[in-house]
Amino acid sequence: MTIDRHTLRWNGWGARERAFEFGDHADAVWTWLRSELGLTTFDMRPAVSLDALELPTAALGDDARAALEAIVGPVWVCGDRYERAFHARGQSYPDLLRLRAGEVETAPDLVVYPRAEQVQAVLAWADAERVAVIPYGGGSSVVGGVSGEAGRQRGVVTLDTTRMDRLLALDETSHTATFEAGIYGPQLEQSLGARGFTLGHYPQSFEFSTLGGWIAARGAGQQSGRYGGAATWLVGARLATPAGEWSTGAFPASAAGPDFNHLVAGSEGALGIITQATVRLHRAPNVRDYRGCLFPDFVHGVAAARELVQAEVPVATLRLSDPSETDFFSEFSKARKPPSTPRRVAGRALEAMGYGGDRCVLIIGHEGERGAVDAAHTRTNAIVRRNRGIPLGRGAGQSWYRDRFALPYIRDPLLERGVAVDTLETSTSWSNLLPLHQAVGDAIATAASATLRDGQRAMMMAHVSHAYLDGASLYFTIVFPQAPAGEELHQWQAIKSAASRAIIEHGGTISHHHGVGTDHRDYLPEEKGPLGVRLLGAIKAELDPRGIMNPGKLVPTASAKG
Incomplete structure (x- = not known):
């Protein structure tokens, strides 16, 4: 295996020895966040220990283990508490709610680590024995894509693919x-x-x-x-x-x-x-050049991003934060590291020029040969300025590029303090992007407010990314105080449902790059249509006639055959 599973968190993100770096001003960060969320104190909610986790009784016995060991070898079939817990869920907010609370109603009976040439034999055994097989790579699904649902099968085996790494x-x-x-x-x-x-x-x-x-x-x-x-x-x-x-x-x-x-x-x-x-x-590119630009508002930022793509300027990354996300990261950065006097003066000057509360930051990345990158940067600057944008230089771009894999680590300390964070994404045409952004944002805000107690507030933000000639992705993040213990899942369902309905009803796709899993499956018929869903079901029935493959995800389980 590329990564030893025991070096990773079974109920959180990433490597055990790593954590989000708050710097020397962690107390200031938490004070700022409490104020933004309308909290007088954090509601500390530590996760249960692995020993306290309640796992369902394994449905598969020694005969199943022996059969799998005969295929992949005894070392590569696991049924211990850690392996079952690690593979029970993915990385969605409801996944982590269940893991941290110690309430895991579904988990694999066994975990098997085959080589590529052994997978077909594992599936043949599972098909004959009516055992569900859950494929599991890194387990990073945020839509319930790897949960160990048995469907109508008699047991569950998670097939971990990470020995197939050549x-x-x-x-x-x-x-x-x-x-x-x-x-x-x-x-x-x-x-x-x-x-x-x-x-x-x-x-x-x-x-x-x-x-x-x-x-x-x-x-x-x-x-x-x-x-x-x-x-x-x-x-x-x-x-x-x-x-x-x-x-x-x-x-x-x-x-x-x-x-x-x-x-x-x-x-x-x-x-x-x-x-x-x-x-x-x-x-591999010789040059990676990432820079930031500032726009007076979201409308001008979206116009610049669209023009860059439709003018076919070669860009690797376009990430436009809306005013809320821009403000969030600005204030978060200030709390982590108070700005110098020159930066404060520059900030006041920009506000005086009209780049104040509605301002938006666009991160633009160019990659390739030096000459091509320089030419793209020149064209980019012209389009940015034409849309009232101000180039900020490499500082903002380099900061984003450096920290882009670190942000997931902030979720665990937030959950420890009773603060939820969840994301969802969609895509739509350029002509519909601003209306969809407004509609989904309003739906999230309304639904979140209805779940909060007096004085509490949610923080909702979004950014545009993955831009195409005809449209782009919208990626939403919401940070909110958790409901009282035992009600957290209902709170999430209310917010998620409102956001998903708004996406469907206002011309967005239910997912741009996160997938369907269990979280989006009920919305798929509205996007694909009844005939499209039946077509997917027919394909599944041909390849997986007994419905053993990842039951409950993407398509309805095919009728049993044989």
Whole structure:
């Protein structure tokens, strides 16, 4: 395995020895946050210990363990408390609520770590024995995509893919590479970097997510403007399915019917397990240049982002924070490190120029050869200024780039203090982006306020990212005081439901890059239509006739056969 599971948090984010760095002013940060949320004191809610965690009784016995050990070896079949707890849930807010409270109603009976060539045999056994199989890479799903639901099967096995971590081939002429699907992001990039290449896929979960997971969720990394998302860079895939091995081929393009790679990207383990994938590569950039720009309001920032994309200026990253997110990170930064006198003076000057409470920060990243980056930067500055933007230089961009993988670590100390944080995302056309931003923001604010006690407040913010010629993604974050103990899940459901309904009713997709899982499955029929959902069900029934693959995710379970 690339990462020893015991070095990671079983009920939180990332490596045990790492934590969010608040600097020398942690007390000031917490004082500021209490004030923003309308709290006089934090409601401390420590997580239960692993020993106190209530796991369901395993439904599979010694015969199942022996059968799996015969396939993968005794060392690679686990049924201990830690492994079952670690693989019970993903990283969504409701997942962590359950884990931290010690109330895990579903968990795998066994966890198996096969090599790629052993996966088909594991599925054949599970299919014959009516055992659900939950594919698990890094476990970073934030939509309930890896929870151990048995459906109508008699037990649950989680199939951890992380022993499948080899680079199988690198074609320097064609700029493609074939990897086993369980390889983690850092190992993948290290192996490519040694040969002068990059995949360029850097989601916020990069350090603790896998190639197969990126594809299964149809993911998009923070530099998708240059490198594309999973559906763009996937050339071909090989899957193990209950019906047999399935390969989509690996062509640069083909008109031989529909492209099955688009079925694999976004399949969420419901159709089979991705064992290997061929991906498109880029030469590793000589230059990475990230800078910030300031706009007087969200309207001008959106206009600049749209013009940059539609003018086909080559950018790797465009991330436009709305006024609330801009203010949040500005005040958070000030609490962590009080600004110097020159910075305070500059801030007052900008406010006097009209860059005050409605201001928005746009992070723009260019990557590639020096000449191309410089040319793109010149064109970018012209468009920014034309839309009343002020270039801020490299400081803001470099700060974002440096800390982009650190922010998930802040969630655990927030939960310790009774403060919830959750995210959701969508995408829509440029013409609908501002109305959708307003509608979803209003829905979240209204629903959150209804769950809070007197004087409490929620903080809602959003940013635009993953921009295309015809539209972009909207990514929302909400920070709010948790409801009284025992009511937290109902509180989340009220907010999530209101936001999801607003997205569906105002022209957005239910997910841009997080996937469907369990959290979004009830909204899929409205987006895909009844016929589309039946079509997905028919495909699943062909590949997985007994419905053992990741039950309850993405598509309705097919009718049992045999």
